Amino acid sequence: MKSKYLTLTIIVLFIGLISCGGSDDSDDSIEIVLPSELSVVITVVGADSSNPNGDGSGQIECVATAKNTSKFVYAFVNGVEVISVDGKENHTYIDKGTNNFTINITALNSNDQAISISKTVKVFVNDDMQLVWSDEFDTNGAPDAAKWDYDLGDGCPNICGWGNNEKEYYTNRSDNVIVENGVLKIIAKKEDYEGSQYTSTRMLTKGKFEFTYAKVEVRAKLPEGGGTWPAIWMLGANIDSVGWPGCGEIDIMEHVGNNQGTVSSALHTPSSSGNTINKGEQYIDDVSSEYHVYSVDWMPKKIIFSVDDVVHYTYNPLVKNSSNWPFTGDQFLILNIAMGGGFGGNIDPGFIESTMEIDYVRVYQK
DSSP states (O other): OHHHHHHHHHHHHHHHHHHHHHHHHOOOOOOOOOOEEEEEEEEETTOOSSOTTOSBBOEEEEEEEEESOSEEEEEOSTTOEEEESSSEEEEEOOOOEEEEEEEEEEEEOTTOOEEEEEEEEEEEEOSOOEEEEEEOOOSSBSOOTTTOEEEOBSSTTTSGGGGTTBOEEEOOSTTTEEEETTEEEEEEEEEEETTEEEEEOEEEOTTTOOBSSEEEEEEEEOOOSTTEEEEEEEEETTHHHHOTTTTOEEEEEEEOGGGTTEEEEEEEBTTBOSSOSOEEEEEOTTTTTSOEEEEEEEOSSOEEEEETTEEEEEEOOSSOOTTTOOOSSOEEEEEEEEEBHHHHOSOOTTOOEEEEEEEEEEEEEO
16 A cells, blocks of 8 residues: 555656646746727717707717727616727617716727726707607508507417406407597407407507607597406517516506506516506596597606606616616507406406597607
């Protein structure tokens, strides 16, 4: 046993001597040069002595320079990063009014070692928004197939009851959805159909019109009756890849016939979904007899909900991340009347039929 350990010790010592001797003869270290002298010039488009914060377009032009740098990374809003190889990058803000915006700029070398600076710029964004998509429902008959598709059935076998224990079966029949005299009518009915006791319609713009950041206005008259649950809402277009609530949900308007007159808005995110804490409401006594304009103003930093320009909820988390702010990509529109379910509640046994009438759907962007 002693001789075995003695031999091993000699070998280890010999290897150690070779290793040490080699280090004396050569130097394999590589000098890594860090980025330095990072500077950024930001120009607000249209800025002059009369308009020091720009021409209202919200556009800025950035030029970053640095030594020993292979790329630059700009973080404009919500942590969303944009890579620029030449240091040049343009951005457009859409938050209305005059606001201060902080931009974080990082310069990286080929080993991704970095230096960063922050710049604050004051930008004026005017209130002028352009109508980019609408449906005025001017043609009688079925809704425009170029603009609308449908969710059909009762959600089975994948999500029976559409995830909310709803009682309706969605169709695209004229019995449940039709355009007449400039008005879209979504009609919820009590009838035996495909194993369900109620029918209705859920129509959506998925795959036909999807958008990021906008003001949406829907002029509507709501159905009534215990158990009715009309909604005007939006889902992230990436729902098929990330699921719900990772895609983000923006509920522009929800109304419950069991709580007649109270209209609510809500947001569903990974940090708060289902019975979300992110919601607001207001009471309007004639929601089923008169038209009202239900709106959301979805901006990069906040989301504002209103009825007839009366704001009832603003969502603006101080620190935004993928958990509480999945609202950085495209969403699509949904219009429907659900029956019962976890939010709609008990359905009045005397319920026969009720209609949501929609005069128009309009989407504005800068």
